Amino acid sequence: MTENLIIFNARVVTPIGFSARCGREMEEICIMDDATVEVTGGVITYVGPNRGEDRDGYYQRYWHYNARGKCLLPGFVDSHTHFVFGGERAEEFSWRLKGESYMSIMERGGGIVSTVAATRNSNFIQLRGKAEGFLKQMSVMGVTTVEGKSGYGLDKETELLQLRVMRSLNNDEHKRVDIVSTFLGAHAVPQEYVGRTDDYVDFIIREVMPAVVQNRLAEFCDVFCEQGVFSIGQSRRLLTAARDMGLALKLHADEIVPLGGAGLAAELSAVSADHLLHASDADIHAMADKGVVATLLPLTAFALKEPYARGREMIDAGCAVALATDLNPGSCFSGSIPLTIALACIYMKMSVEESITALTLNGAAALNRAGSIGSIEVGKKGDFVVLNTDNYHFLPYYVGMNCVHATVKEGVLHPVL
Ligand code: NIG
Numbered sequence: 010m011t012e013n014l015i016i017f018n019a020r021v022v023t024p025i026g027f028s029a030r031c032g033r034e035m036e037e038i039c040i041m042d043d044a045t046v047e048v049t050g051g052v053i054t055y056v057g058p059n060r061g062e063d064r065d066g067y068y069q070r071y072w073h074y075n076a077r078g079k080c081l082l083p084g085f086v087d088s089h090t091h092f093v094f095g096g097e098r099a100e101e102f103s104w105r106l107k108g109e110s111y112m113s114i115m116e117r118g119g120g121i122v123s124t125v126a127a128t129r130n131s132n133f134i135q136l137r138g139k140a141e142g143f144l145k146q147m148s149v150m151g152v153t154t155v156e157g158k159s160g161y162g163l164d165k166e167t168e169l170l171q172l173r174v175m176r177s178l179n180n181d182e183h184k185r186v187d188i189v190s191t192f193l194g195a196h197a198v199p200q201e202y203v204g205r206t207d208d209y210v211d212f213i214i215r216e217v218m219p220a221v222v223q224n225r226l227a228e229f230c231d232v233f234c235e236q237g238v239f240s241i242g243q244s245r246r247l248l249t250a251a252r253d254m255g256l257a258l259k260l261h262a263d264e265i266v267p268l269g270g271a272g273l274a275a276e277l278s279a280v281s282a283d284h285l286l287h288a289s290d291a292d293i294h295a296m297a298d299k300g301v302v303a304t305l306l307p308l309t310a311f312a313l314k315e316p317y318a319r320g321r322e323m324i325d326a327g328c329a330v331a332l333a334t335d336l337n338p339g340s341c342f343s344g345s346i347p348l349t350i351a352l353a354c355i356y357m358k359m360s361v362e363e364s365i366t367a368l369t370l371n372g373a374a375a376l377n378r379a380g381s382i383g384s385i386e387v388g389k390k391g392d393f394v395v396l397n398t399d400n401y402h403f404l405p406y407y408v409g410m411n412c413v414h415a416t417v418k419e420g421v422l423h424p425v426l
């Protein structure tokens with residue numbers, strides 16, 4: 010659904026450009042007071058100073074919204090989540106509180122594999138209903154585009170089911186959040202293949218990936234490249250096959266140990282490498298050279314009590330950094346945009362301006378969409394966040410609290426507060 014909408018008297022706060030902002034450019038935010046943004050049929054057709062009198066009743070074909078005292082930002086892009094799954098893992102969180110590690114729980118058959126069992130036991134309606142609930146919460150926090158991954162099926166039928174759920178939600182005429190789908194068949198080794206990881210990679214490449222591609226169910230392929238999960242060699246084999254089949258590439262890289270996944274992302278010119286808690290200096294520079302977006306997920310580091318990724322150093326090295334939530338039932342059961350921004354500013358030493366770029370234009374670039382979303386410019390989608398303040402510093406300052414007044418999706422205004 011699209012609309013004609015004129016937002017006037019706004020303080021527009023936006024990065025500028027149709028590609029990722031790298032290094033120092035991330036700080037450059039355009040701030041425009043007493044601004045008007047016009048959206049026609051869901052697409053931005055004017056951004057500039059407030060205009061005068063109506064010409065020939067032209068404005069009567071538009072909804073009008075007075076944004077006096079409010080900031081207007083591009084809609085947030087949450088470019089890394091796992092929001093379609095069955096069950097939950099609250100008990101694991103308590104085990105971790107008592108000192109057990111994420112990987113040791115996974116090694117004794119819990120973790121991802123336990124969500125796989127719950128997802129295999131769920132049907133389309135159950136998965137869709139639960140995922141729809143998460144989408145509503147995302148919209149309330151200003152998200153207008155989200156990436157979602159499969160990876161809780163680990164068999165052909167359930168991987169395709171997860172992706173079909175995302176397609177169905179994305180086809181909803183009244184959706185408030187666009188969905189970009191990623192195939193993550195290599196998220197863990199399922200019980201049937203324990204001790205035979207190479208055979209599982211073969212199965213994914215031969216049986217599942219072609220079906221994903223033929224049915225156009227995903228744009229990206231991702232892999233959990235981690236010690237004890239998929240090695241650098243196995244990840245390379247999988248991602249090379251994915252690229253040959255036309256999928257763009259992402260990696261869960263250097264999340265738990267420094268394995269070199271960020272370097273592999275640079276070698277393969279992946280669109281993004283994500284997590285990067287333990288990425289080496291050399292690999293950070295390689296990512297900057299190759300234009301791989303560094304997607305940082307501070308909520309996961311927070312929930313796992315791990316050290317934060319070196320966001321400041323990555324930006325100083327010239328990387329394009331994106332921020333995302335990683336919403337999933339295990340390592341990070343949170344999709345909180347306000348807390349993500351606060352952690353990025355407080356612990357990863359990013360400025361508010363850099364965090365805004367990271368959650369908008371660079372998030373869009375991490376999804377190959379910087380040409381159509383991520384900034385408030387003519388020709389892009391009319392997707393916005395309206396803050397209930399004219400001071401965008403509230404985003405980290407109002408720690409973990411929501412200062413979103415309304416979300417606009419392709420010109421349709423959805424009030425929040
Ligand atoms: O990004 N590390 C791998 N995947 C997710 C966690 C998934 C889960 O625990 O269910 C992550 O942290």
Ligand code: FE
Nearest residue numbers: 089091261335
């Ligand atoms: Fe993840």
